[in-house]
Amino acid sequence: MKTLITEMFGIQHPIIQGGMHYVGFAELAAAVSNAGGLGIITGLTQRTPEALAAEIARCRTMTDKPFGVNLTFLPTVSSPDYPGYIKAIIEGGVKAVETAGNNPQKWLPALHEAGVKVIHKCTSVRHALKAEAIGCDAVSVDGFECGGHPGEDDIPNFILLPRAAESLKIPFVASGGMADGRSLVAALALGAEGINMGTRFIATQEAPVHEKVKQAIVDASELDTRLVMRPLRNTERVLRNAAVDRLLEKERALGADLKFEDIIEEVAGVYPRIMLEGDMEAGAWSCGMVAGLIHDIPTVKDLIDRIMREAEGIIYRRLAGLGHT
Numbered sequence: 674m675k676t677l678i679t680e681m682f683g684i685q686h687p688i689i690q691g692g693m694h695y696v697g698f699a700e701l702a703a704a705v706s707n708a709g710g711l712g713i714i715t716g717l718t719q720r721t722p723e724a725l726a727a728e729i730a731r732c733r734t735m736t737d738k739p740f741g742v743n744l745t746f747l748p749t750v751s752s753p754d755y756p757g758y759i760k761a762i763i764e765g766g767v768k769a770v771e772t773a774g775n776n777p778q779k780w781l782p783a784l785h786e787a788g789v790k791v792i793h794k795c796t797s798v799r800h801a802l803k804a805e806a807i808g809c810d811a812v813s814v815d816g817f818e819c820g821g822h823p824g825e826d827d828i829p830n831f832i833l834l835p836r837a838a839e840s841l842k843i844p845f846v847a848s849g850g851m852a853d854g855r856s857l858v859a860a861l862a863l864g865a866e867g868i869n870m871g872t873r874f875i876a877t878q879e880a881p882v883h884e885k886v887k888q889a890i891v892d893a894s895e896l897d898t899r900l901v902m903r904p905l906r907n908t909e910r911v912l913r914n915a916a917v918d919r920l921l922e923k924e925r926a927l928g929a930d931l932k933f934e935d936i937i938e939e940v941a942g943v944y945p946r947i948m949l950e951g952d953m954e955a956g957a958w959s960c961g962m963v964a965g966l967i968h969d970i971p972t973v974k975d976l977i978d979r980i981m982r983e984a985e986g987i988i989y990r991r992l993a994g995l996g997h998t
């Protein structure tokens with residue numbers, strides 16, 4: 674399937690694996706790229722630019738296909754060494770960067786100079802238009818369903834994607850709630866040039882996370898996520914567990930007085946404990962509503978092949994057949 678996104682990134686299928694903290698290691702990125710999608714290494718999971726350079730080199734030993742790096746621009750005061758990470762990406766020969774969080778404008782000249790295509794992840798049409806205006810090559814439009822940070826507008830993809838299609842000139846992929854061939858065809862129908870998936874890719878054989886994390890996603894339904902940190906305007910969609918219940922109770926009790934320090938135990942530094950050690954009650958971890966559509970733990974290649982087979986079946990049989998009754 675050829676779309677503006679497959680052409681832009683030199684990939685076979687219009688499927689991107691979004692950056693995921695403590696999930697997007699070389700193993701997953703390489704598996705996605707080898708299966709014809711665009712795998713993404715999560716930049717900030719690597720603690721230093723040197724570690725990111727090593728992870729990029731490790732990924733190169735596992736695939737000769739294009740892969741990308743996610744750089745999340747955090748709203749924190751003590752900023753990570755972004756110039757160092759950008760340098761590692763460019764010197765590592767990576768040609769695709771997924772940016773997220775704050776405005777990436779400052780970094781675009783250096784990336785474009787090195788021939789890197791930049792896809793910025795946005796949760797609103799106004800941020801997508803801003804990304805277009807500053808020169809991003811594409812955007813990933815993340816609906817309210819998504820795992821991770823859905824923003825504060827709460828617009829689901831059935832509205833957000835066609836609104837993006839009405840407004841944008843640059844290509845975009847649909848992100849949030851994407852799981853299968855049905856999602857891909859729906860995304861294309863709504864104007865997207867492909868899909869970006871997070872949660873679905875965690876429940877795969879190659880995702881280098883603890884088996885308990887994969888099983889928790891398979892066991893969860895679409896009713897099992899919660900929004901945390903809303904009072905801090907840093908909303909995150911996470912899988913419900915005891916730590917999340919405790920966190921929400923603190924949010925209720927403290928109301929407008931809530932500060933980040935009050936919930937630090939439930940959110941800070943919990944990812945390695947959950948993803949690597951399988952300590953499922955350690956804290957809040959991102960998970961999309963799409964968990965309700967995830968019932969198995971296939972290999973990445975089986976998942977991507979199945980999505981493409983299913984999508985083509987819907988397009989060429991079900992939809993094409995509707996005109997011939």
Ligand SMILES: Cc1cc2nc3c(=O)[nH]c(=O)nc-3n(C[C@H](O)[C@H](O)[C@H](O)COP(=O)(O)O)c2cc1C
Binds near residue numbers: 774
């Ligand atoms: C466990 C997890 C960690 C994530 N970490 C990041 C991150 O570090 N940076 C980022 O830009 N997005 C992150 N995301 C968001 C994903 O890249 C993607 O946009 C989102 O998962 C799409 O929604 P879906 O889960 O419904 O597919 C994360 C998502 C999950 C589920």
